[in-house]
Amino acid sequence: MPADDTVARCGAVALVGRPNVGKSTLLNHLIGQKISITAPRPQTTRDQILGVWTRGQAQILFLDTPGVHRGYRRLNRHLLRATRAALDGADLGILVVEALLWTAADAEALRWLEQRSIPLLAVVNKVDRVRGKARLLPYLAELGRRAPFLEILPLSARRAQDAERLAGRILPHLPPGPPRFAADTLTDRPLRFLAAEFVREQIFRQLGAEVPYDTAVAIERYTVTEDDRHEIEATIYCRRPGQKAILVGEGGQRLKQIGSRARQAIEELTGSRVWLGLWVKEKEDWDDDRSLLHELGYGD
Numbered sequence: 001m002p003a004d005d006t007v008a009r010c011g012a013v014a015l016v017g018r019p020n021v022g023k024s025t026l027l028n029h030l031i032g033q034k035i036s037i038t039a040p041r042p043q044t045t046r047d048q049i050l051g052v053w054t055r056g057q058a059q060i061l062f063l064d065t066p067g068v069h070r071g072y073r074r075l076n077r078h079l080l081r082a083t084r085a086a087l088d089g090a091d092l093g094i095l096v097v098e099a100l101l102w103t104a105a106d107a108e109a110l111r112w113l114e115q116r117s118i119p120l121l122a123v124v125n126k127v128d129r130v131r132g133k134a135r136l137l138p139y140l141a142e143l144g145r146r147a148p149f150l151e152i153l154p155l156s157a158r159r160a161q162d163a164e165r166l167a168g169r170i171l172p173h174l175p176p177g178p179p180r181f182a183a184d185t186l187t188d189r190p191l192r193f194l195a196a197e198f199v200r201e202q203i204f205r206q207l208g209a210e211v212p213y214d215t216a217v218a219i220e221r222y223t224v225t226e227d228d229r230h231e232i233e234a235t236i237y238c239r240r241p242g243q244k245a246i247l248v249g250e251g252g253q254r255l256k257q258i259g260s261r262a263r264q265a266i267e268e269l270t271g272s273r274v275w276l277g278l279w280v281k282e283k284e285d286w287d288d289d290r291s292l293l294h295e296l297g298y299g300d
């Protein structure tokens, strides 16, 4: 059933779930554009992203949360704050879980949502992986006993029509009111933020082991020329000399690959030609350096 877009409704929805359940994939399909990075490894999302879904008079503002990370370093504290801020501003919470799985991290995500008295929906993602859908029934019943969800929706975040169906189920629960953003707005994030995210995504996709978790990307320059060419210079921070060598690769090949894939993603998003220059710098404690974190967009 398509969403009813004749009634003016507008509200914010926080997507909460343990790392790797598919929140970013879902957000990208809801928005119909890649605005959140995805990778087959957990904890790739480091910041809250606002995705704007608009149909007619109806608007949903999606808050993607970086997840509930534990730790004491500044970066972790920032992530916790971002998640809290998303929850504070939300009219509705969505717990995203993975079909047939329930872990301590899922329980923790639910506890976060329950700290706020907002209505809750549950999305059971990755049902495309489940053979024999009857196997899902006891799982859904048990999930229903864990919290008073208004609805529980099994779906696959990889299917655009499933994302649209979810939007239709969310709308009736949002407050009446006019749209807050222009109809063609997809996100409130500036291009330079998305550019850094696309570089980070390639680092996650192309490198194994712990290197991606130890890196951050700072955009040093983002300029658009008169003939609409986007010129971007970025520094990739890592912690140790060995990591720098891995990021650069034999004869600079790895860095070239990261740059070329990220450039393609930015070109797709902007519809413009992009020049992307990448440098790698070693800085052991980048995630505990207040001024650098600020530069990286993780400021207080």
Ligand SMILES: Nc1nc2c(ncn2[C@@H]2O[C@H](COP(=O)(O)OP(=O)(O)OP(=O)(O)O)[C@@H](O)[C@H]2O)c(=O)[nH]1
Binding pocket: 017, 018, 019, 020, 021, 022, 023, 024, 025, 026, 037, 038, 039, 040, 041, 042, 043, 044, 045, 066, 067, 125, 126, 127, 128, 129, 155, 156, 157, 158, 159
């Ligand atoms: N089979 C299947 N895989 C999915 C589905 N949705 C997401 N995935 C995969 O699951 C992995 C994690 O997805 P993300 O969207 O990055 O997950 P996330 O919850 O945003 O993760 P963090 O950024 O780490 O918090 C990726 O490899 C996705 O392609 C789905 O519906 N079906």
